[in-house]
Each structure stands twice: as structure tokens, then as C-alpha cells.
Amino acid sequence: MSNRRDELLTATSKAAEFFAGFPPKERSSFDVVGALAQIGVPVLFRPLSKLWGALLSGSDKLVGILVTTVLDLAIQRFTIAHELGHLLLGLTTHSPHHAPDVSDPPPNADRLPVTRSAVHPSPAPQ
Numbered sequence: 001m002s003n004r005r006d007e008l009l010t011a012t013s014k015a016a017e018f019f020a021g022f023p024p025k026e027r028s029s030f031d032v033v034g035a036l037a038q039i040g041v042p043v044l045f046r047p048l049s050k051l052w053g054a055l056l057s058g059s060d061k062l063v064g065i066l067v068t069t070v071l072d073l074a075i076q077r078f079t080i081a082h083e084l085g086h087l088l089l090g091l092t093t094h095s096p097h098h099a100p101d102v103s104d105p106p107p108n109a110d111r112l113p114v115t116r117s118a119v120h121p122s123p124a125p126q
Contacts, residue, residue: 041062043064043066045067052067052075
């Protein structure tokens with residue numbers, strides 16, 4: 001039986017494995033869309049009024065990540081990083097995040113360490 005600590009350790013481990021493939025170099029933020037492109041996961045942007053984002057899959061195969069263009073860029077990046085967290089944890093199908101009030105983030109959206117890292121990156125090394 002999995003507990004909260006185990007879930008966080010698993011998520012942190014998966015995030016660390018993913019970010020190890022993208023060393024910091026000379027950047028001040030993490031290009032989550034570029035990283036997804038490098039691993040062959042397309043990101044589709046569409047004006048969705050009540051959906052922030054979702055993993056798109058068909059026949060048990062990942063097709064891409066869908067994200068709304070209705071919200072500002074920071075929320076789009078946050079949503080993409082959140083969906084990347086689902087992908088890293090092997091959750092290729094899940095209920096999409098419906099957000100009737102776009103001023104509030106989806107519930108528990110920032111629990112995955114990969115989300116926090118992509119939205120609030122560490123400073124570039126000096």
C-alpha cells in the first residue's frame with residue numbers, strides 16, 4: 001500500500017531522472033515545451049474555455065499534451081508541466097482538469113516536483 005511519502009519520493013525520483021537529461025547550461029528557466037519536443041511528445045494549444053489541459057492518448061498510446069490558450073503563459077507552462085508529471089508517473093489516461101473558474105489553479109496541480117521546477121526554475125549556475 002502506497003502512502004503519501006512514497007508517492008512524493010516516486011514523483012521526485014521521476015522528475016530528477018527527467019531533468020538529468022536536460023542540464024541547466026546557460027538558462028534562467030526550463031523550456032518544458034522544448035523538452036517535450038525532444039522526447040517526441042507534441043503539445044497542442046487550443047482555446048478551451050473550461051479545460052486547462054490533458055494528456056491525449058488513443059489505443060493505450062500517448063498522442064500528446066493538450067493545453068488551453070485562454071489562460072496566460074505562466075498558467076499554460078504550469079499546466080504543461082503538470083501534465084508532464086502525469087506522463088512521468090505513467091498516467092497516460094486520467095480525468096482532464098476542468099476549471100470553471102480560471103482564476104483558481106486545478107486542485108493539487110503543484111504537488112509533483114516536476115511542476116514546481118518547470119514553473120519556478122532554479123537560478124542559472126554562475
